[in-house]
Amino acid sequence: MSSSGLKPKVIHVFPGLRPGGGPAGYAFYLQQALATLGAAKSLIEIVVPFGSQHKGNDPQLGPSWRLRLLKKMPRWLAAMLLGMRTVHTLKKDALRYYGFTNEQIDSLRKGKVIVFHDYRLAFSYMRSHSMHPEQAILLMSHSPTDASSEKVEDWRSIFGDSAIWKEVYEKLVRFEFETFLKVKGVIAPCRNSLEGYFLDFPRGRNLLKSLAIYEVKTGVRGLNAVHSRREIRERWGIAPDDKVVGYFGRRHHHKGFDLFVRLAELAYERGYTGVWFVSAGKGYLPSPSHLPNYLDLGYLTEQLADAVAAVDLVVVPNRFSYFDLFILEAMSLEKVVLTSRVGGNVCFDAPGVLLVNELSAESLLQAIEELLSNDRLREFLGRKNREVFEKEYNLPAFAKRHLLLAETLLGGRY
Known part of the structure; x- marks a missing residue:
């Protein structure tokens, strides 16, 4: 325990854990990697919503009833409702929305360094929960562009092109920018990974130039073919x-x-x-x-x-x-x-x-x-x-990079 009463741990917070891409896939590989390196267990902890491990949307299922309903609405109304719902989740408490328990949230308050792998979770924690003043909050995003751009592009693909999406983006990106503004730094596989961020939001581009960026290349478990x-x-x-x-x-x-x-x-x-x-x-x-x-x-x-x-x-x-x-x-x-x-x-x-x-x-x-x-x-x-x-x-190399990162962050060099 440090003099501040915080545990000398780097806690990684993810919205889910399952094979694949995105933050949930990163959590899956990081968990496997850390299992190969016992020394990391005392310094690094992974936290995901209770009951979320290995769960995810079945890609074979059709669109949800909510999506089908929205597609029947005028495009401007569907866009407004989607934007409002996202903002409501952010303001209300994204941690609870994703299923984190009171006990899990309490445990976050005890870690010296917390790395959120979704800006909505970081925004929720810093806005709605009594974080320790000496905690270091970092952010690691996993999308090829800022999350707001990616989300709006997804909606554009579903509902069609319209000027309304620019307005929706401008509302959402301010919350994401506020999160980047408040964190101590950003973790990324390399600086170039953030090349596509905030392209339509100059204040965000300028902020990225001044942020501390910790480079940690990802590793995965290799694939093995079964059939010829x-x-x-x-x-x-x-x-x-x-x-x-x-x-x-x-x-x-x-x-x-x-x-x-x-x-x-x-x-x-x-x-x-x-x-x-x-x-x-x-x-x-x-x-x-x-x-x-x-x-x-x-x-x-x-x-x-x-x-x-x-x-x-x-x-x-x-x-x-x-x-x-x-x-x-x-x-x-x-x-x-x-x-x-x-x-x-x-x-x-x-x-x-x-x-x-x-x-x-x-x-x-x-x-x-x-x-x-x-x-x-x-x-x-x-x-x-x-x-x-x-x-x-490979996974051992990935684990060693995260162990080195943890030692750097816990040493206060941020």
């Missing part, structure tokens, strides 16, 4: 010698899914024979049904490793990028990754994570053509990716 490449391709109806380009992730504008679809269209229009494009994931953007060279696999869980192992090349055409965990998973399977030179993508520092300077279907197709024509180069770069993954991005 030939078996999976037979299941897909694709010949063993055909080339397959894969997209695995959300069908979202920020992720560049529409660029991947256009890439497949362009390849078909130009008569590329023996080249397939497959995708897997969830999201609001539709998958194409008119392309004979395209296969949508739906949302994959246990089958993901088999699918990734069966493709020749992975494309991650992000318009914005935080630090795409799927790139790490693809590296663990010795896959070459072609991605955009944006955000956290530039921080992977692996020979087989290749960056395109111009993000367009044309430039992607040109790079893909060169890579698919050189099997030996792809195999070499894939092996190098695996080597980098094992050295830098």
